[in-house]
Amino acid sequence: MDDDLDAMSRDQLVAEVLRLRTAVRAHRDTSGHDLCWHHPDLWAxxxxxxxxxxxxxxxxxxMRGCVAHRQSLDEQAPDAAVHDAEHDAR
Known part of the structure; x- marks a missing residue:
């Protein structure tokens, strides 16, 4: 499945690592209501x-899953800032 990596040069591999790190950081830095959405940009x-x-x-x-997810955030990040804004359903 990852055979494409075998043909990459060192420079290409470094570029790929940087591209993937950028995507993971964007996902990691998601906050507020964006935590609830699926992330096809990461899958891409x-x-x-x-x-x-x-x-x-x-x-x-x-909805029970949403509540469980929110409760897990209380346990895993009890000091997280509160994002007290309604969801913008553009």
Whole structure:
């Protein structure tokens, strides 16, 4: 699956690492309501172009997952700043 790396020069590999680090940092630095969205830009850093086969839980289970995710943030980042803004559904 990652055979493309075998043909890359050192400079190309360094450029690839920097491109991937940039994508991971952008994902890491997501905050506020953006934490809740899927991130096709991150998936697009992979060389294989596939349409993600996502499955979405029914609303009650989905909302329980959102609550669990938010609770885990309270446990893992108890001192995180509060982003007290409504979601902008542009």
């Amino acid at each position: 850093t992979l060389p294989e172009r596939v349409e993600p086969d996502i499955a979405v839980p029914p609303w009650p289970r989905f």
